[in-house]
Amino acid sequence: NAGVTQTPKFRVLKTGQSMTLLCAQDMNHEYMYWYRQDPGMGLRLIHYSVGEGTTAKGEVPDGYNVSRLKKQNFLLGLESAAPSQTSVYFCASSATQRDTQYFGPGTRLTVL
Amino acid sequence: AQSVSQHNHHVILSEAASLELGCNYSYGGTVNLFWYVQYPGQHLQLLLKYFSGDPLVKGIKGFEAEFIKSKFSFNLRKPSVQWSDTAEYFCAAFSGGYNKLIFGAGTRLAVHP
Numbered sequence: 001n002a003g004v005t006q007t008p009k010f011r012v013l014k015t016g017q018s019m020t021l022l023c024a025q026d027m028n029h030e031y032m033y034w035y036r037q038d039p040g041m042g043l044r045l046i047h048y049s050v051g052e053g054t055t056a057k058g059e060v061p062d063g064y065n066v067s068r069l070k071k072q073n074f075l076l077g078l079e080s081a082a083p084s085q086t087s088v089y090f091c092a093s094s095a096t097q098r099d100t101q102y103f104g105p106g107t108r109l110t111v112l
Numbered sequence: 113a114q115s116v117s118q119h120n121h122h123v124i125l126s127e128a129a130s131l132e133l134g135c136n137y138s139y140g141g142t143v144n145l146f147w148y149v150q151y152p153g154q155h156l157q158l159l160l161k162y163f164s165g166d167p168l169v170k171g172i173k174g175f176e177a178e179f180i181k182s183k184f185s186f187n188l189r190k191p192s193v194q195w196s197d198t199a200e201y202f203c204a205a206f207s208g209g210y211n212k213l214i215f216g217a218g219t220r221l222a223v224h225p
Contacts, residue, residue, distance in 0.1 A: 042202060098144045098208075103148075
């Protein structure tokens, strides 16, 4: 039982490049989330999904897109990376909206 | 706007000292409250949570938290910290009215032997 996994663990991009972060969970959770973690700001919700085929905007969605084609996977895309998107990105999943969220190990992204 | 405030950004303690980390949330109604911990280089893990019932909640590794509805608070406590408790601690609150989990900014705890 791997829980929540994320790939890649580290990535360095140049401004304007694109990339996709992959999140996978094996707990059959309906809800999945993408957060970014910045020093002194806690975790901020980028996008989330309440089930396969659905996505919704969170607190800081600009510059990101997401897709949930399969229940177990939640992809986060950066279409044109900017230095302001340098951050640590965490994926999480939960069985219900109110329940405990389980987090992945994170992806450290640097945009030069 | 809904928010979660953690009073201390950095806390430094010696081993065996007692710990209390403050957390306040801004919205009323039914809330679910959480404390997560992030050890150096690791992902967030749940320490404890409050949904309903006894306002004194016990979690893993000797941590506990008390929900005080009148003060909109959910402070985390541990009677005697260990060096291995060095980590960042996040308080989070879910409100049905807002339908999202909101995190505080986090408190970095350093425990010196």
